[in-house]
Amino acid sequence: MYTAPRKHLSKDIFNSAIAAYAISAANELGVLGELQKYNCVDINDFANNNNLDVSSLKAIINVLCSFEICRPAEVDNCFYQGSVFEDIYNNQGFFLWLTRGYGELMQKLASITVKSNRINNYIPQDGRYIALASRQQGKLMVDTYFETALFEVSFNCVVDLGCGSGERLIELAKKCPQLKGIGIDISSKAVELAKSLVSEANCQDRITIFRDDMRNLQPKKEFFDVDTIFSFFSGHDMWPKENCVSILRNFRDIFPNANRFLLCDTYSSGLIPSSQIPIFTLGFETIHAVMGQHIPSLEEWMNLFPESKWRCVNQYYVEVPFCTIFDLRAE
Ligand SMILES: C[S@@+](CC[C@H](N)C(=O)[O-])C[C@H]1O[C@@H](n2cnc3c(N)ncnc32)[C@H](O)[C@@H]1O
Known part of the structure; x- marks a missing residue:
């Protein structure tokens, strides 16, 4: 039975899409695992230890902070688990599935919907990430x-x-x-x-x-x-x-x-x-x-x-x- 969906403003939808990518990246880079293990991550150390670009990592963390997945600690460049961390941690594979397994398909949603494009292996998917x-x-x-x-x-x-x-x-x-x-x-x-x-x-x-x-x-x-x-x-x-x-x-x-x-x-x-x-x-x-x-x-x-x-x-x-x-x- 149809029940009217809750109203979402464009800003919520747009920002949620960004968050989905950030969660997936934080999963893949091991940041969510680090936060789960120690409840705290120092992003300078983490970037150094894992050969990561620190400003990209900081941008990912900022997105996570915007959704209370993590929160700034008292010490500069350190972050704790946020109020929704556990829920995100327990569902992180779904984000990886969506953005990495079927990321290209979602990007090409319009062109795949065009009938004339639906020929020979037109479904992009990444079996490794799935x-x-x-x-x-x-x-x-x-x-x-x-x-x-x-x-x-x-x-x-x-x-x-x-x-x-x-x-x-x-x-x-x-x-x-x-x-x-x-x-x-x-x-x-x-x-x-x-x-x-x-x-x-x-x-x-x-x-x-x-x-x-x-x-x-x-x-x-x-x-x-x-x-x-x-x-x-x-x-x-x-x-x-x-x-x-x-x-x-x-x-x-x-x-x-x-x-x-x-x-x-x-x-x-x-x-x-x-x-x-x-x-x-x-x-x-x-x-x-x-x-x-x-x-x-x-x-x-x-x-x-x-x-x-x-x-x-x-x-x-x-x-x-x-x-x-x-x-x-x-x-
Ligand atoms: C969602 S994944 C699940 C993988 C694994 N069973 C698991 O639970 O972790 C589905 C897997 O089924 C494989 N698959 C789908 N259709 C198949 C088919 N016709 N024959 C063999 N494998 C298939 C896909 O390549 C993919 O690795």
């Missing part, structure tokens, strides 16, 4: 719920479809010394990132990363032992419905020994436009609409499962708005 942002937000909002769900049933060999940075596989491999894992992602930048993080974690003998499209997987000997599939924030890529049904059915053949599939995805909110929109939802739904990607509602997902050869036996809460983990079992 993966990094998802990793950051996943750690804060998803992973404890995921692990609670996963550990309810035993597993030895898992596949992560749309694995992004591979972080979930790496964390599981650290916790389960016998575990074998496979990560599959369509983005070459995400695959490159995942491979390097897997090597850094010294897990390359147990985790294999493949570049592939999960919508079109072919059998591989490595897939035979997989007993558990999971997929985070890429399930909507399998839609429209007929495609999704046949892809999910295909997983039964591709992973013949997989009995469980934890499918976590963001579903359509039905909220836009409204005054009730939480963080992420407006960006997620706008960007996918522009990309021509249908975002199914919760009801659409639930109506699809009976046709998919996967039975939904449970749903688990996660903190990302309009998002759930479907616990699917092979029929």
Whole structure:
């Protein structure tokens, strides 16, 4: 139902856009991490230690101060956490996702909307930053719920479809010394990132990363032992419905020994436009609409499962708005 959005003046909207970039930059440069750790940052020291231009850093900090994300300390050039720091810190990955993962798409919103420009790879996105942002937000909002769900049933060999940075596989491999894992992602930048993080974690003998499209997987000997599939924030890529049904059915053949599939995805909110929109939802739904990607509602997902050869036996809460983990079992 439509509820009239709150009135925002142009100055608020303009300044919020600047703040989104400043938050993303402060995240990427490690300033938010420093403030979280020490509750105080000396920007001269921080700039020196990290080879940063101090006046650019100061400008970023000034924007953060304008939104009470940080505040000046008594000592010159030092800043404390501000009154809204914690909220921003806990949501910083969403800003990275927006400004770095889809920054170019947002910049080209008008030209991408022109029909004649919608040909051959017209969607600019940066798979590395999408993966990094998802990793950051996943750690804060998803992973404890995921692990609670996963550990309810035993597993030895898992596949992560749309694995992004591979972080979930790496964390599981650290916790389960016998575990074998496979990560599959369509983005070459995400695959490159995942491979390097897997090597850094010294897990390359147990985790294999493949570049592939999960919508079109072919059998591989490595897939035979997989007993558990999971997929985070890429399930909507399998839609429209007929495609999704046949892809999910295909997983039964591709992973013949997989009995469980934890499918976590963001579903359509039905909220836009409204005054009730939480963080992420407006960006997620706008960007996918522009990309021509249908975002199914919760009801659409639930109506699809009976046709998919996967039975939904449970749903688990996660903190990302309009998002759930479907616990699917092979029929
Ligand atoms: C939002 S990111 C999430 C990454 C990771 N699952 C996480 O939660 O941190 C979605 C990932 O799915 C990948 N992806 C999207 N469509 C895919 C497809 N058809 N096949 C394989 N990977 C896909 C993207 O490249 C991206 O890395």
